[in-house]
Amino acid sequence: MRKWAERSKRRSAKLKKFSGSKSQELAGRAAQTVGANCAAERCDADSASSCLLRLGERIFWGFDSFPFVLWLRLVDLHFPIHYPVRMDFQSLPKIELHLHLDCSLSYQVVSKLNPSVTREEYQRDYIAPAHCTNLADFLSRAPMGFRLMQTEDSLRLVTEDLFCQLIEDGVIYAEIRFAPLLHLENGLSVDRVVTTVERSVENLIRETGLQAGVILCTLRHFTASQSMQTAELVEKFRGSRIVALDLAGDEAGFPLDAHIGAYRYARERGLFRTAHAGEALGAESVWETLRMLDPQRIGHGTRSIEDPALVEYLCQKHIHLELCPTANVQIIPSFRSIEEHPIDRLYRAGVSLNINSDSRMLTPTTLTKEYEILHRVFHWTSEDFQRANFMGLDAAFVDDLMKQRLRKRFLESYESANISE
16 A cells, blocks of 8 residues: 555656546545545544545556546545554564453353353443443452452462463563452462462463563552561562562552551562552652652553653653553543543653553453554554563563563564564
8 A cells, every 4th residue: 555655646746637626526525425434433534544545446447557546646635644554463472561360350261260140240240331430430340350269279260361361462471460368268378379379370381481470469458467468478479470569459549558568678678569559549649659659660650641740750760650541541530532541642751651451351451452542543553562562571570581581582473473564
């Protein structure tokens, strides 16, 4: 397509005499017809242009004919064409840093753990609405997942299910997080919970080649004792697939005070740390989290865009944002559509960030879908996705040797991916 577009520009001088009122009328009528169809189907301008090109292809003799080149010229007069990039997003290698194990159960694994759950019940009770009232509303469905994960077998099964999802999605490295203290209802000890997930991840890495780490979450509503217990587990399992501490949960409903000690403990022992902020609350929440907890990464941090000084600080201090576009729009009421998400503005401002899915049950998405959205809405290219993935890899909670290996694997996978621009 690009070759013929270039040819049409070279021959534009020859076409001027054809761009009179009658030809303009022809193109205008076609544009109105296709535009109406596209509006009904919620197509964007690029889609409208593609429709016109397909219409021209059907009307005239073929791409190498003079009439079709004329058609391209007439379309240019009515639609500024962004010639479509055809990319197999699923084949692109991906880095996933923000993914909740206990909120990513597929229907297949739910039906194994509880055969009475129908697909309709799964869609109604397990998946959060496209636009939630707030973060607390979104999280109200989270217990549907972790209540099914109260035995060693169920923990292993859910971990295997998530690995299958990631492999299908083209992910080559993932950091999976969960709160071990939520899985004690059937008598498992917290050490047994962590050991079961860690060993399952280790076995799956050997079987599949997909590299992964596990982040242990404390939650906003936990006590200081529970938060410290979680941090101590990260230290106890140091050197295994357990890689970091996180703080998740209802950001707006509970203060940070109970978690200061746990994060001080982790910082003093050199443990990796991330923390959710800037999702349910604005930029001031990110500032507070950075000041009181001193994490190396921020989970989400989406509303950092509200404070230019914070954006500059994130750039200067190389603090990485784990952005989850679809989930953010689902949770943050001020974002009425994906077009209002600030990921592109943060990216262009130089903030270190990567693209994540967050919770594949509450938010029925994949990284492939997220990439398709960013390409369609913000016109991200394969180079943009590569850069975001490299920023994610640089911020990953692994040693430098593993980063080098993953970078090499990423480039090898990237070269073999089906990319056509």
